[in-house]
Amino acid sequence: MQQPAGDAMSIDLGLARLGRLAPAGYALGLHVRFASAHIMVQTYDPTWVERYTEKGHMLSDPVVAWGFSQEGACRWSALGMPDPNNILGQGMEFGLNYGVAVSHGTLASRTIGGFARSDREFTDIEIEQIHETVVLLHKESTPPEGMTSAQRHALRLVATGSRHAEAAAILGISESALKARLKSARERLFARTTAEAVQRAQEYKLL
Numbered sequence: 001m002q003q004p005a006g007d008a009m010s011i012d013l014g015l016a017r018l019g020r021l022a023p024a025g026y027a028l029g030l031h032v033r034f035a036s037a038h039i040m041v042q043t044y045d046p047t048w049v050e051r052y053t054e055k056g057h058m059l060s061d062p063v064v065a066w067g068f069s070q071e072g073a074c075r076w077s078a079l080g081m082p083d084p085n086n087i088l089g090q091g092m093e094f095g096l097n098y099g100v101a102v103s104h105g106t107l108a109s110r111t112i113g114g115f116a117r118s119d120r121e122f123t124d125i126e127i128e129q130i131h132e133t134v135v136l137l138h139k140e141s142t143p144p145e146g147m148t149s150a151q152r153h154a155l156r157l158v159a160t161g162s163r164h165a166e167a168a169a170i171l172g173i174s175e176s177a178l179k180a181r182l183k184s185a186r187e188r189l190f191a192r193t194t195a196e197a198v199q200r201a202q203e204y205k206l207l
Helices: 006-021 046-054 062-069 087-094 124-140 149-159 164-171 175-189 194-203
Strands: 026-033 036-042 072-075 098-104 110-117
Touching: 006 026, 006 110, 006 124, 026 124, 046 087, 062 087, 062 098, 062 110, 072 124, 098 124, 110 124, 149 164, 149 175, 149 194, 164 175, 175 194
Parallel strands: none
Antiparallel strands: 026 036, 026 110, 072 098, 098 110
């Protein structure tokens, strides 16, 4: 069933709420499948994100490990997971002094996030609010099982390099009708741009 366009706005609002709840930043992978997230959002210090990525820390991150082994929410200080590369300690250099891990969904499509503060531990109420928001975002960002043939044809033409006018002529529709199809495809795939929609459709083998 096609997701209504309003869901994309709900996702933006949910992410903004997480930003307010985690003033030192957060990393959230929505619907992680085959080690790749359907949507990945990171608001940590860019220097930390760059180091984390370059060092391949995801493979030994205790927050990620906990997220794949548990569901729910847990303060970083209580994870009880090995941290051989001292990733949590390294994060403190960038103000990630206190945090909470959240995990939700089946192992085949799990959402995992880490949320940080620099000043104090998260309260139980804050953790509950973060967890509720993540569950909502998980639901609203569920990858589509398919697209309409009109959406697929429009995206496929753009993916192969056709300009809007050319693609519209091939499909026998007006350019405005083509743009409407591309817009509906973006909304279905939770993509901000047509290029992003093409990439996601290819990743999910919808084209």
